[in-house]
Amino acid sequence: MIRSRAQQIARGLCQIMGRELLKGNNKTIIRPPTQTRQTPQHPWSSSSSVRTISMLHWPFTQPRDFSLPNTSWDSDMRQLYEHYNSMCEVDTEDGGKKWGPWRRLPSYNRSLKYATGGVYLSKIIHSKARLFTRSIKEQGAAFEYVMFVNKEEQKCVCVFQAGHLLEGPPGMVHGGAIATMIDTVIGTHATYLSGPVMTANLNINYCSPIPLGSTVLLTSSLDKEEGRKTFLSSQVTSTDGTKLHTEATGLFVSVTMGHLVGA
Amino acid sequence: MIRSRAQQIARGLCQIMGRELLKGNNKTIIRPPTQTRQTPQHPWSSSSSVRTISMLHWPFTQPRDFSLPNTSWDSDMRQLYEHYNSMCEVDTEDGGKKWGPWRRLPSYNRSLKYATGGVYLSKIIHSKARLFTRSIKEQGAAFEYVMFVNKEEQKCVCVFQAGHLLEGPPGMVHGGAIATMIDTVIGTHATYLSGPVMTANLNINYCSPIPLGSTVLLTSSLDKEEGRKTFLSSQVTSTDGTKLHTEATGLFVSVTMGHLVGA
Numbered sequence: 452m453i454r455s456r457a458q459q460i461a462r463g464l465c466q467i468m469g470r471e472l473l474k475g476n477n478k479t480i481i482r483p484p485t486q487t488r489q490t491p492q493h494p495w496s497s498s499s500s501v502r503t504i505s506m507l508h509w510p511f512t513q514p515r516d517f518s519l520p521n522t523s524w525d526s527d528m529r530q531l532y533e534h535y536n537s538m539c540e541v542d543t544e545d546g547g548k549k550w551g552p553w554r555r556l557p558s559y560n561r562s563l564k565y566a567t568g569g570v571y572l573s574k575i576i577h578s579k580a581r582l583f584t585r586s587i588k589e590q591g592a593a594f595e596y597v598m599f600v601n602k603e604e605q606k607c608v609c610v611f612q613a614g615h616l617l618e619g620p621p622g623m624v625h626g627g628a629i630a631t632m633i634d635t636v637i638g639t640h641a642t643y644l645s646g647p648v649m650t651a652n653l654n655i656n657y658c659s660p661i662p663l664g665s666t667v668l669l670t671s672s673l674d675k676e677e678g679r680k681t682f683l684s685s686q687v688t689s690t691d692g693t694k695l696h697t698e699a700t701g702l703f704v705s706v707t708m709g710h711l712v713g714a
Numbered sequence: 715m716i717r718s719r720a721q722q723i724a725r726g727l728c729q730i731m732g733r734e735l736l737k738g739n740n741k742t743i744i745r746p747p748t749q750t751r752q753t754p755q756h757p758w759s760s761s762s763s764v765r766t767i768s769m770l771h772w773p774f775t776q777p778r779d780f781s782l783p784n785t786s787w788d789s790d791m792r793q794l795y796e797h798y799n800s801m802c803e804v805d806t807e808d809g810g811k812k813w814g815p816w817r818r819l820p821s822y823n824r825s826l827k828y829a830t831g832g833v834y835l836s837k838i839i840h841s842k843a844r845l846f847t848r849s850i851k852e853q854g855a856a857f858e859y860v861m862f863v864n865k866e867e868q869k870c871v872c873v874f875q876a877g878h879l880l881e882g883p884p885g886m887v888h889g890g891a892i893a894t895m896i897d898t899v900i901g902t903h904a905t906y907l908s909g910p911v912m913t914a915n916l917n918i919n920y921c922s923p924i925p926l927g928s929t930v931l932l933t934s935s936l937d938k939e940e941g942r943k944t945f946l947s948s949q950v951t952s953t954d955g956t957k958l959h960t961e962a963t964g965l966f967v968s969v970t971m972g973h974l975v976g977a
Contacts, residue, residue, distance in 0.1 A: 561881070579878040580926055583888035586879035587850070615842040616849035618824070619897075625846035626901070626913040627894025634882075634889040650889040654917045663843055 518558040518598065523591025524612060527666040527690045531610040535599040556598040556639065560585035584635055592616045594628070598636060600643050607640035609669040610690075613661060623660040629687065630655055632669060633699045637683040640671040641703035645681045648703035655699040666690055679705040781821040781861065786854025787875060790929040790953045794873040798862040819861040819902065823848035847898055855879045857891070861899060863906050870903035872932040873953075876924060886923040892950065893918055895932060896962045900946040903934040904966035908944045911966035918962040929953055942968040 520532060541551040560581045587593040595612040611632050619625030634650055641648045661667055668690050674682040680702060687697035783795060804814040823844045850856040858875040874895050882888030897913055904911045924930055931953050937945040943965060950960035 577878065577881070577885055577926060580881040580885070581879050583880045583882060583891050586856075586881075593849075615840065616844050617846045618840070618843040618849075619846060620912065622840055622843070625894065626897040626916065627890065628846050630893035630897065630916060630918075631888065631890025634893065638889070649883065649923065650920050652917075652919050653889065653893060654915075655893075656915050657913050660912065663840060 514559050516557045517560065517585050518555065518596065521590045521595075523595060523614075525664075525666055528595065528610055528612045531666070531668065531690060532597055535608060535610075539599070552603055553599045553601050556600055556643075558585065558596075558598070584631060587614075587616060594632065596632065596635075598639060600640065602643075605644065605673040607636060607643070607671040609636040609671075610666065611669055611687075612666040613663055615663060618663055620660060622663050624663055626655075626657055629657070629661065629697055630699075633685050633687070633697065633701070636669045637671045637685050637699070637701040638703060640673070641681045641683055641701070644673060645676065645703070645705050647706050648681060649706050650701065651680075651704045652702040653699060654701075655697060657697050658695050661687070661696050667696060668692065674700070681705070777822050779820045780823065780848050781818065781859065784853045784858075786858060786877075788927075788929055791858065791873050791875045794929070794931065794953060795860055798871060798873075802862070815866055816862045816864050819863055819906075821848060821859075821861070847894060850877075850879060857895065859895065859898075861902060863903065865906075868907065868936040870899060870906070870934040872899045872934075873929065874932055874950075875929040876926055878926060881926055883923060885926050887926055889918075889920055892920070892924065892960055893962075896948050896950070896960065896964070899932045900934045900948050900962070900964040901966060903936070904944045904946055904964070907936060908939065908966070908968050910969050911944060912969050913964065914943075914967045915965040916962060917964075918960060920960050921958050924950070924959050930959060931955065937963070944968070 520529060524532070535553055536555060538551040538553040539555055540548050543549050584594040584596070591612070592614040593616045595614060596609050598607060598609045600607045609632065613624045613628065617624050617628040619628070630653060633655060634653060638648065638650055667687050669685060669687050671683055671685045674684055676682070681704075683701050683703070685697075685699045685701065686695060687699075688695050783792060787795070798816050799818055801814040801816040802818055803811050806812050847857040847859070854875070855877040856879045858877060859872050861870060861872045863870045872895065876887045876891065880887050880891040882891070893916060896918060897916060901911065901913055930950050932948060932950050934946055934948045937947055939945070944967075946964050946966070948962045948964065949958060950962075951958050
């Protein structure tokens with residue numbers, strides 16, 4: 452009964468909200484119907500290298516994009532953010548702008564709230580649920596991170612600053628928090644490449660501990676795709692890439708959206 | 715300078731605090747100098763099966779033991795807690811009490827604060843740091859869990875209730891949160907068996923997702939010990955053991971306390 456009512460509400464909301472779908476590799480990635488705040492969206496419909504994206508009006512409160520700079524970010528994090536963000540749009544010969552090789556991926560504290568389709572929103576009954584990595588409101592206290600993806604090179608990078616609530620060994624980041632970031636980064640990358648997926652395996656080697664409060668770089672690269680399976684590998688290094696903290700492989704299995712939300 | 719001052723303070727505190735060390739397998743496990751609240755400590759010094767533990771007075775605020783029942787625990791969690799807790803002390807023939815085969819492990823939001831030795835407390839300068847799994851104060855919102863260990867069988871179990879802040883796929887627990895609990899349980903078990911350790915490898919197979927809000931059972935068992943290496947395996951199942959959610963292996967490497975705290 453509650454679910455049925457929630458579905459009715461969800462369907463109604465969907466009619467208002469509309470949807471924005473970014474097509475890639477004949478698969479569909481759901482993006483929230485909102486603009487990023489820092490990177491302005493340009494009407495580059497004339498450029499062949501830029502997808503034409505219709506920006507829809509968000510009728511309610513603008514959801515917070517957690518992957519934008521805030522005052523808790525240290526200088527390493529800001530510099531790496533600027534480095535990759537500057538490659539998200541580049542100058543054209545005629546003085547205009549066009550997409551660069553990288554995309555910044557926005558990040559919210561719930562994905563479902565902004566997804567499309569009435570039945571998918573039925574899980575709105577978990578009204579208090581929050582994405583694990585974005586569930587703590589205090590800036591800088593837990594997971595501060597931003598992801599960038601490069602479609603052509605099939606790579607993804609994440610700049611991650613570990614807050615004081617992620618402690619494992621004294622003064623060091625908890626192995627579970629590192630696993631969480633690895634799952635998040637290669638899982639997001641797998642979703643970008645293959646559509647909705649679920650984690651099937653993570654194999655993680657912890658090489659050297661990460662000091663609490665420091666910023667590190669996570670990279671994800673595609674190893675292979677076999678049917679519904681996507682294999683990726685990941686490394687966690689110091690920001691200059693000279694020190695290896697963790698390395699991992701991940702196997703992700705494609706699922707339908709219905710499977711994902713238990714519809 | 716700050717560190718040096720912190721060390722002085724730490725040494726001073728240590729002289730007041732005293733220490734309680736529980737010896738096992740010629741290795742040392744640090745326990746906080748406090749009693750659990752629910753299981754009374756009895757003067758069973760006459761029983762050979764029970765370790766004589768000197769209970770020291772805690773001169774400051776009593777630290778909260780997060781592994782005791784609270785109002786957020788569902789009936790499954792309470793029943794399993796009672797089941798294992800009832801095997802922590804058993805009746806003797808003469809009407810007394812003695813330790814049973816299981817021990818409940820208390821759990822705090824920092825381990826270091828209650829450890830021994832001035833230099834170890836130098837990390838107190840990370841005053842805001844909190845153990846990742848115990849960093850959220852709201853009861854029932856994140857990781858609710860209690861661990862029991864059986865020395866004779868070399869096994870450990872953990873009853874885990876996943877709160878609404880641990881979401882990954884819609885309505886399901888994040889793969890990173892599951893990895894965190896596995897690392898916590900087999901890491902604690904490895905520490906119990908081998909003294910201070912660091913995680914070297916986690917290999918996790920995700921078999922079926924865990925619904926947000928549900929209670930599951932984690933088990934850990936020792937596979938083998940080779941020099942400084944301790945190999946364990948773990949399963950995450952439904953509370954009745956019939957449904958396998960996740961299975962994992964872990965490799966832990968023994969370290970010195972000095973290594974652990976970067977002294």
